[in-house]
Amino acid sequence: MTPLARSDGVLRCGPFALDDIAARFGTPLYLYDGALLEERYRTFEAAFAGARLLVAYSVKANGNLALLNRLARLGSGADIVSGGELARALEAGIPAKRIVFAGAGKSEEELGAGLEAGIYGFNVESREELHLLERIAVRRGVRARIALRVNLDIASPTPHEYTRTGHAGTKFGVPADEIMDLYRWAASRAALRVAGIAVHIGSQIVDAEPYERAAREIFALERALSDEGIPLEYVDLGGGFGVAYGDDSEIDLARVAAAVLPAVRRRGLRLILEPGRFIVGESGTLIVRVLYVKRSGNKTFVITDGGMTELLRPSHYGGYHQVEPVRARPGAAVVVTDVVGPVCEDGDFLARDRAIELPAAGDLMVVRTAGAYGFSMASNYNSRLRPAEVLVAGGGLHLIRRRETFADLIRGERIPA
Ligand code: LLP
Secondary structure (H helix, E strand, O other): OOOOEEEOOEEEEOOEEHHHHHHHHOOOEEEEEHHHHHHHHHHHHHHOEOEEEEEEEEHHHOOOHHHHHHHHHOOOEEEEOOHHHHHHHHHOOOOHHHEEEOOOOOOHHHHHHHHHHOOOEEEEOOHHHHHHHHHHHHHHOOOEEEEEEEEOOOOOOOOOHHHEOOOOOOOOOEEHHHHHHHHHHHHOOOOEEEEEEEOOOEOOEOOOHHHHHHHHHHHHHHHHHHHOOOOOOEEEOOOOEOOOOOOOOOOOHHHHHHHHHHHHHHHOOEEEEOOOHHHHOOOEEEEEEEEEEEEEOOEEEEEEOOOOOOOOHHHHHOOOOOEEEOEOOOOOOEEEEEEEOOOOOOOOEEEEEEEEEOOOOOOEEEEOOOOOOOHHHOOOHHHOOOOEEEEEEOOEEEEEEOOOOHHHHHOOOOOOO
16 A cells, blocks of 8 residues: 555545645645555554554654544554653543653653653663652652663664664663663662563664564563563563665564564563554655756756755655655656755755656645654744644545644744843
8 A cells, every 4th residue: 555646647645636635735735644554553563463562653753643543543552752742642542551651861750740641661761760760759659660771782774873772872771781780679669660671773674683683682681580580561672663765675574573472472471562654654745846946056956845844854864755746747857856945954855866757836746755753853944834734534634733823933932021
């Protein structure tokens, strides 16, 4: 299933032609295919059938309430990294009992909010965080359920160094050689309930091998803990499951499953996974309108009304996204172009050196596979208004976030008297 099919020369999402959608809601615009979102969730879940599974969808990939609510109704939990994501997940109807809280820098307020809500577990990333959480739990007279996030020193092969989080020398996780000590301490505290162990090695990983290695090492630690009288309820293998952005292939979930299912069954453990991009990446499309086409120094630039403020991935990570016209232009010359945005930075681009049918001003284009880390990383830089988001679901077209206005832009600002 693809979110967009071309018929009569125009891209459609379900029954709706993208040029009609753009005419109604304006551009730049994020469009989501609800059926595909659901299919991706079910595909993921099915790959791990046979485990007692909690899919903790990673809210950072895309936190729109409407999407979270659809996932909640499919049974999804949430992986959150801030008080804001906690509030979002709860507001969207994800039960606290299906929420895990990760992040190397949770504040005292955020830890307190997680306890208040009664979340399933905290993935604790340092000794200091563990001590702080314990003090807050004591003060509140509650027990915090914890997993330690272990840094296994696995160098994951992600496309960009910024999205590798599994090696020693990153801010993430507790070094493996400190793990046993910290678990012993946690197990001795009445206000802490040692519940699990967690790892997350990086994002956009299409090779199953690092997961196999992480699984081996996690289960070895789980056994060692159990042998010491510290039995766990769950293992959390994190997220990072890569999707296909071009003609590359996505992660082989069957291989990942083969590496974890036998062990979780044998050990009677619950399995938590934190996919973000795998669930929401492909279902999202960014629609932009061409403003100008110009040449400068031997290069051709297609300047659109969307750029790094709408989709930061190309600029920030060198991320590749397929771009194509909404309406085919039979006979148009194929030209190597940079598709760029209106932001005043040379790093403001959606695609570089791409051979595409040269569009004309006024044409619409799509940027594919933009559902994950698209809107959620959008900004107001250059005082640009963040785009609207629209969902195709149940045969209808739903505005799930209105376009920002100038009032949104200056909300909260004050000129001193
Ligand atoms: N769990 C933890 C602890 C994470 O840090 C992340 C992502 C995930 C799960 C979900 O990863 P996913 O399944 O979506 O790959 N902005 C970057 C990706 C940053 C990922 C940060 N952590 C990008 O656009 O490529």
